[in-house]
Amino acid sequence: MSAMPLEPGDPRHVGPWELLGRLGEGGQGVVYLGGNLVGERVAVKVLRGLDRDALRRMEREVEAARRVAPSCTVRIVDVRLDQTAAYVVSEYVDGPSLQDAVKAEGPRRGAALEKLAVGTASALATVHAAGIVHRDFKPHNVLLGPDGPRIIDFGIARALDMTSSLTKGPIGTPAYMAPEQIEGHAVTAAADVFAWGAVMVFAATGHPAFARAGMQALFHQILSEEPDLSGMDGPLRDVVRSCLAKDPALRPAASELVSRLTGQDTAFMPHAPPVATWSVAPAPTLPSARPRRRRVWPWLVPAIAVPVVAALAAGGVLLGRQLLDSQVVATSLPDMCKLYDSGDGKEVLRDMGAANGRRIPQGNKDQYGEWRLCAFGxxxxxxxxxxxxxxxxxxxxxxxxxxxxxxxALNGGTDFGCTGDPTSSTGVGEESCDGRTKDSWAVVNARKGNVVASATCSTPNVNAADLRALRRAADLALDETL
Known part of the structure; x- marks a missing residue:
C-alpha cells in the first residue's frame, strides 16, 4: 500500500507520530502513513465527526479489538479519543487491499485463492472468538500482507456504525451486507460469514455476488434473489453458496468454514496471538501435542519507549476462585494493569522504575485456558x-x-527460561524458579494452583534488589488471583 503525498491542510503530526503521506480517505476520516523516532511505520486513522456517544463506543470497541490475535488483523498501537482529537494508530501492512489487487491483477486463482479463503476465514473465526462482529467485511478491508491476509477496521467499523450522528438506516457496504443488516435486525457473526461469501465471489471472479444498479434494486436482489456465482467452480463454490443463505441460522460459523476449506474433521480452534517468550504446555495426557508458542510482543517495545498517550486499560474482570481438595484454584484472571495500583503493587512499580510508565494490556483465551499480561514502561x-x-x-x-x-508446564513441560528446577524455598507461590527468557530477559516464574505467573524485565542481568522485586511481582499476582 503506497502512500500519496500529503495535501495542503493535512496535519504534519498527530500526537507523537509524524505523518509521512496519505494512505486513503473515507467517510470515517483520513488514513495517513506515520512514523516515530525509533523508525516504526504505522497507519494513523484520523477520525472526524464523532460525538460523545461515538467516542465512548469507540473506546469499548478498541479495547475489544486489542484482544484479537495480530496475525489475523493489524495490532492497535496507540489511541486517543476525546473531543479535541480522535485517532487510532495501527500496524502498517505493506501490501494492497484485496479490492486494489483484483482491480490491478485480476481475480485470484488456484493456490492464491485457496490461501486467501483459508486465511480470511481463520481471521474471522479468531475475531468472532474474541466476541467481536466486524459488520463491514469487504475487499477494501482485507490487506494482502507479505505474511498473508489481514482484516482491518473491525472494531472501528462497528463503533462508528452504531452512532446516530454518522449514519441513518442500514449499516455496512451495500453489496456485502447480509439480509438481516438490510432489514435492521440484530447483526451477529453470521452477517460476517455472509459478507465473507460475497468477498470470495469478488476475489474469484472479479464481479460482485450482487450487482444490481441502484440501492433499492440491490437490496431487493440480496433479500430475494440468488447470488451470481458464475465463474466459480469446485468445492469453494459450494462453501460460498452456503455462506450466502438468506437465513443466518443456515450459514456455517467461520470456524466451520476453516474446517471445510482445509478438510479437517475436527472443529477449528481460533489461535491465541504470540505473546511471551515461553510456550503453553500441552495436556500431560497428550505428550505428542505440539506446544503453542507465546512470545514477547515486539511491538510493545517501541510503543512503551516513546512517550505517547496512555493505552486504554483492559476492562475489569471479576476474580474467580474455588476450593478444590483443600487447594485454592482460579477460574478467571484479574486486570493485570490494575493489580499494582495500591499497597505492595505500588512498591513493586516504584522499585522497577515503572510507577509512571505507560501500560499496555493484552490477553486472550486459548485451548489451554486463558492468559493476561501487562507491560509497563x-x-x-x-x-x-x-x-x-x-x-x-x-x-x-x-x-x-x-x-x-x-x-x-513449570517443571519442564514448557520452556519458561528457568535455569534450575522449581523450588518452594523462595516462598513465591507453591514453587518458583528464576532464569532468562529466549530474548535474554530476566524472569521469575511461579506457580500456585492452576496459575503460573511470570515477571520479567528487559535485561539479562539483575541485581539482588531487582530480583526481589520480580519475585514480589509474581507472588502478588498469584495472591491477588487466588
Missing part, C-alpha cells in the same frame, strides 16, 4: 525499557486438570 532496563507481568490460567473449567497442567 520503565527507564531502568534499556534499550527496551520494559517490565512485564503475565498470568497463565490452565483449564478453568476443569481446575483439577489445570493444576496438573500448570505443574507440568
Amino acid at each position: 520503565t527507564g531502568r532496563f534499556p534499550p527496551k525499557n520494559t517490565f512485564q507481568i503475565q498470568l497463565n490460567l490452565y483449564k478453568p473449567d476443569d481446575p483439577k486438570t489445570g493444576v496438573e497442567w500448570a505443574r507440568h
Whole structure:
C-alpha cells in the first residue's frame, strides 16, 4: 500500500507520530502513513465527526479489538479519543487491499485463492472468538500482507456504525451486507460469514455476488434473489453458496468454514496471538501435542519507549476462585494493569522504575485456558525499557486438570527460561524458579494452583534488589488471583 503525498491542510503530526503521506480517505476520516523516532511505520486513522456517544463506543470497541490475535488483523498501537482529537494508530501492512489487487491483477486463482479463503476465514473465526462482529467485511478491508491476509477496521467499523450522528438506516457496504443488516435486525457473526461469501465471489471472479444498479434494486436482489456465482467452480463454490443463505441460522460459523476449506474433521480452534517468550504446555495426557508458542510482543517495545498517550486499560474482570481438595484454584484472571495500583503493587512499580510508565494490556483465551499480561514502561532496563507481568490460567473449567497442567508446564513441560528446577524455598507461590527468557530477559516464574505467573524485565542481568522485586511481582499476582 503506497502512500500519496500529503495535501495542503493535512496535519504534519498527530500526537507523537509524524505523518509521512496519505494512505486513503473515507467517510470515517483520513488514513495517513506515520512514523516515530525509533523508525516504526504505522497507519494513523484520523477520525472526524464523532460525538460523545461515538467516542465512548469507540473506546469499548478498541479495547475489544486489542484482544484479537495480530496475525489475523493489524495490532492497535496507540489511541486517543476525546473531543479535541480522535485517532487510532495501527500496524502498517505493506501490501494492497484485496479490492486494489483484483482491480490491478485480476481475480485470484488456484493456490492464491485457496490461501486467501483459508486465511480470511481463520481471521474471522479468531475475531468472532474474541466476541467481536466486524459488520463491514469487504475487499477494501482485507490487506494482502507479505505474511498473508489481514482484516482491518473491525472494531472501528462497528463503533462508528452504531452512532446516530454518522449514519441513518442500514449499516455496512451495500453489496456485502447480509439480509438481516438490510432489514435492521440484530447483526451477529453470521452477517460476517455472509459478507465473507460475497468477498470470495469478488476475489474469484472479479464481479460482485450482487450487482444490481441502484440501492433499492440491490437490496431487493440480496433479500430475494440468488447470488451470481458464475465463474466459480469446485468445492469453494459450494462453501460460498452456503455462506450466502438468506437465513443466518443456515450459514456455517467461520470456524466451520476453516474446517471445510482445509478438510479437517475436527472443529477449528481460533489461535491465541504470540505473546511471551515461553510456550503453553500441552495436556500431560497428550505428550505428542505440539506446544503453542507465546512470545514477547515486539511491538510493545517501541510503543512503551516513546512517550505517547496512555493505552486504554483492559476492562475489569471479576476474580474467580474455588476450593478444590483443600487447594485454592482460579477460574478467571484479574486486570493485570490494575493489580499494582495500591499497597505492595505500588512498591513493586516504584522499585522497577515503572510507577509512571505507560501500560499496555493484552490477553486472550486459548485451548489451554486463558492468559493476561501487562507491560509497563520503565527507564531502568534499556534499550527496551520494559517490565512485564503475565498470568497463565490452565483449564478453568476443569481446575483439577489445570493444576496438573500448570505443574507440568513449570517443571519442564514448557520452556519458561528457568535455569534450575522449581523450588518452594523462595516462598513465591507453591514453587518458583528464576532464569532468562529466549530474548535474554530476566524472569521469575511461579506457580500456585492452576496459575503460573511470570515477571520479567528487559535485561539479562539483575541485581539482588531487582530480583526481589520480580519475585514480589509474581507472588502478588498469584495472591491477588487466588
